[in-house]
Amino acid sequence: MSIHNLLICCIAVVLSAAPARAQNLSWQQVEPGIWKAKAGKPEAYDLLTASGAEPREEGLTEMGDSSFPLPADEITARVVDGQTYLRFPLDRKEQLYGFGLNFKTVHQRGRILRLHVDHYGGEDNGRTHAPTPFYVSSKGYGVFINSARYIKVYAGTAARKDSEDPPVARDRNTDPDWTSRPYSDSVEMLVPAEGAEVYIFGGPTPLDAVRRYNLFNGGGPLPPRWGLGFTQRVHRLYSAEDIRQEAEAFAERGYPLDFIGLEPGWQSKSYPGTFEWDGGRFPEPRTFVREMLDKGIRLNLWINPYVSPDASFADSIAPYTASHTVWAGMVPDFNTREGRNIFFSQLEENQVDRGVSGYKIDEVDGYDRWVWPDVATFPSGVTAEQMRQTYGLLVQRYSEDMFEKRNRRTFGLVRASNGGGTSFPYVIYNDYYNHRNFITALINSSFSGVLWTPEVRASETGEEWLRRVQSVVFSPMAMINAWSSGTKPWSFAEVEQEVREMFRLRMRMMPYWYSEYAKYHFKGIPPFRAMNLEEGFRSGLKMEATEKGLEENPYAEAVRKEINDQYMAGEYLLVAPMFEGQESREVVLPDGRWYDFYTGNYVGESEIITVSPGLDKIPVFVKDGGIIPMMPARMHAPGAGEKVNIQVRHYGEKAGSYLLYDDDGLTYDYEDGEYQFREIRVEKAQDGRWEGTIAPAEKNKPNTVGEVSWRFMPP
Structure with missing residues (x-):
């Protein structure tokens, strides 16, 4: 090789190894207060494609316009080796919320996450049931990355050497303010694809940004009225006669009940499923479903989508399933028309047309050890990673279609969702069972465009049972899911009367709950939401330090205890759950005067109060004029x-x-x-x-x- 050719090769190698220059994005306003840009070459399959979400134009128009909330020249993107690097500016005083359904933390600034659909494993690391790539700033704007990939997030943790506001280098030997986590002035994300759509949602308040995000994704679901009553899930091997007796026991003891959930045993086989009624336990399913409807009780059926070789439609759906199985069951590819038609048409014929009112769709979240691996292939050509991120969206979308075609609303349960899934009539649940963390998840759901239920399962004591029941009364779905332990609402005699009164309170409040869900649908306002979205809320009131300050970091929220155990329920109510062993608790009241829900007595204004409600009450407060x-x-x-x-x-x-x-x-x-x-x-x-x-x-x-x-x- 000549010297000339050698030099050309060396130059080519150097140029190919050089990092791509960061590019400013070109923003296009797509809805009032919403802007879109394309970084690199976005993939054809993304979260919005999977969900089929369409903006609720009337609600967005009613909100009106807003100005672009960020300095556009400080938002950059670059594509290197098939991956997209995104950077968004971050002020020193900003706090961040969102990045999916987290269970332990509300404040997300300073966190590193990998957004990945999974069963929650006890750590807020991005692996969760709804790892929605949407975050909200305390400054009143939101950012959404429309990609069905595992996104890596550095939420104010990475400091660039070319930053205009870099951290100060400190000497650990002598400086008591040295920190292992220096100040960062940006949110950076890594999308493992050659591009992605990026959306910015204007304010001016954090709630406005959340509303625009929800409305852009179709607005929240409007459940049927019966969906806001109580639901009881029964033992997996209960027969039709067992369920009849369960419903009669509720009626005899005076416990309201609107729908009963049947666990896997309604099928002839499950894990994987046949999706066909077991002839021994349910010899006449059509008659049974109609009988329960006549009593005012609807039925919700447990399924997961993995098809048993013994299912009647196994052979016909086999060509439209993944290369790998789950529990030896075939995984339908719902991105093929044939696959979803075969799967959902048999649900329609055997269940929905017989009067079944909804589904609990399980195990579409993870774990890695049993769900399909990332090396799996699907007939549609959608990658296993993309399918993992969107399978929960697909099952929600196409199962709701069955009911919408019949002009019957449904309200069910699902284990996974993601960005774009706001409008689906499903509530997320899981097998993790920490009461306090359940409340934090309920708070975080309002930043993620999803619903979450702090369901009641087993309890060791009557006190724990009552406290958990109180929480579900003030939640999206009032569900008792204690079928495995056999615990009934009346199992703890010492609190039976109090539990019954909580059931009755849920029913008495139905006009309020129903109206708040309508506002979620038409106006984008989450019916259950974080205090940080409430006007006049100042979390800085709770000045209990948790750690020494970050580098030159004056914003109080990052170094103070966050509020993760109280929330707003609808327009006027502040709910502060009690947990087992508590006799009193602190409540941070936003600006304005607040009153006790039960008595109407004045309790405080813009302050921290300590309440001791007794065992029979969950602390609830109403804002002035409520x-x-x-x-x-x-x-x-x-x-x-x-x-x-x-x-x-x-x-x-x-x-x-x-x-x-x-x-x-x-x-x-x-x-x-x-x-x-x-x-x-x-x-x-x-x-x-x-x-x-x-x-x-x-x-x-x-x-x-x-x-x-x-x-x-x-x-």
């Missing part, structure tokens, strides 16, 4: 078109207003305008007495409101 519509306690949710009397509670010294939502409670007709919001107002008359009014019902719209009475708290 309005809570309630109904009489019932054994089942109201049926379609059934009128129910409403009692409107008003708290505090301020006038208040509330939007009460109404539709038929069962169908999707609300999507065609068959609904109404009626404004409730409470104001003082000239003589100083409180007066309440409710807007008249619109003509030719659903109207299930009977007589309206008023209760001004304290009474």
Whole structure:
């Protein structure tokens, strides 16, 4: 080789090894307050493609526009060796929230995560049921990466040498403020693909950014009214007769019940499943389902999607399944039309058309040791990694389609979701069972566009049982899932009366819960949300230091104890769960005056209070002017078109207003305008007495409101 050619080769090698120059992104406004950019060459298959999410235009238009919330020239991207490097600026005073369904931490600044769908393993490291690549800043904006890959996140942990605001080098020998975690002025992400779509969501508040994200993904689900009642899951080998007796026991003891969950034994075989009724335990499934419906109780069936060789459709679906199996069951490729048609058509024929109301879709999350490996292949050409990140989205999407085609709403359970899945009528659950962490997950769900239930399973004591029941009453799904231990709501005689009263409270509050879900659907407001999304909340009130400060880091939240055990429930309620062994607890009140939910008594304003509610109550507080519509306690949710009397509670010294939502409670007709919001107002008359009014019902719209009475708290 000549010297000339050798020099050319050496130059080529050097150039190929040089890192790609960071490029500024070109931003296009796609919705009010929402911008999109393409880094590199985004893949055709991504989270939004898998979910089929479509923006709720009316809600976004109603929110109005906002200015681009970040300095665009400080957002950069570069593609190197088939991977995309993203960088977003971060101010010293910012705190970050989100990055998926975390169970232990609310503040995410200073964390390193790998966003990976998995069963939660006890550590907030990015492997979780919904590793949504969306984060929210305390400055009032959000960032979403639309990629179905395992994304590595450095949330304010990596300091670049070319930073305009670098950390100061300190001498560990002599400087008491030396830290192993120097200040970082950016969020950096590594996407293992040659490109990705990036979205920015404007504010001006963190809640506004969350709302825009939710509305961009279709708005939250609007469950049927029965979905907001209580559900009991029964033993995996229960027969139709066992279930009848279970329902009768609830009725005899005065416990409300709206739907019963059947575990794997309803099938002739499970793990993997046949998806066919077991003829011995359920000899006449159609008759059984109809009988339960006639009693006001719906049925929810456990499945996982792995097909047994003994399933009647095994041979026909085999060509549309993955190269690897799960528990010796075939894994359907729902990105093939044939695969999903074969799988879901048999569910329609054998269950949905017989009156089954929903599903609990298990094991679409992980663990690595039994789910398909990343070396698996799928007929659609979607990689195993992408399928892992989106399988929960696919099963939600196509199972809801079955019910939507029949104009029947559903509300079920699933083990995995991701970005784009906000609108699906499913609540996430798992087998991890830490009460405190369950509440933190409920808080974090509001940053991730998902719903989470702190379900009740086994308990060692009556106190623990009651405390867990209290939490699910103030959660997205009131579920008792103690089938394995055999624990019933009445198993602990010493707290049976208190447990029953909590069941009844859930039913009495149904008008409030239903209205809050409607606001999630139409306005994007999470029905259960973090205190950090509440106007006037100052977590800095709780100034208990957890560690020495980060490098020259003046923002208090990073060095103070975060609030991960209280949350907002709907527009007006602050919930502060009690845990076993607690006789009292602290509650951080946001700005404004707050009142006790049960008595109406004033409790405080912009301060930390200590409460000792006793065993029979979960601490709940109402903001000044709060309005809570309630109904009489019932054994089942109201049926379609059934009128129910409403009692409107008003708290505090301020006038208040509330939007009460109404539709038929069962169908999707609300999507065609068959609904109404009626404004409730409470104001003082000239003589100083409180007066309440409710807007008249619109003509030719659903109207299930009977007589309206008023209760001004304290009474």
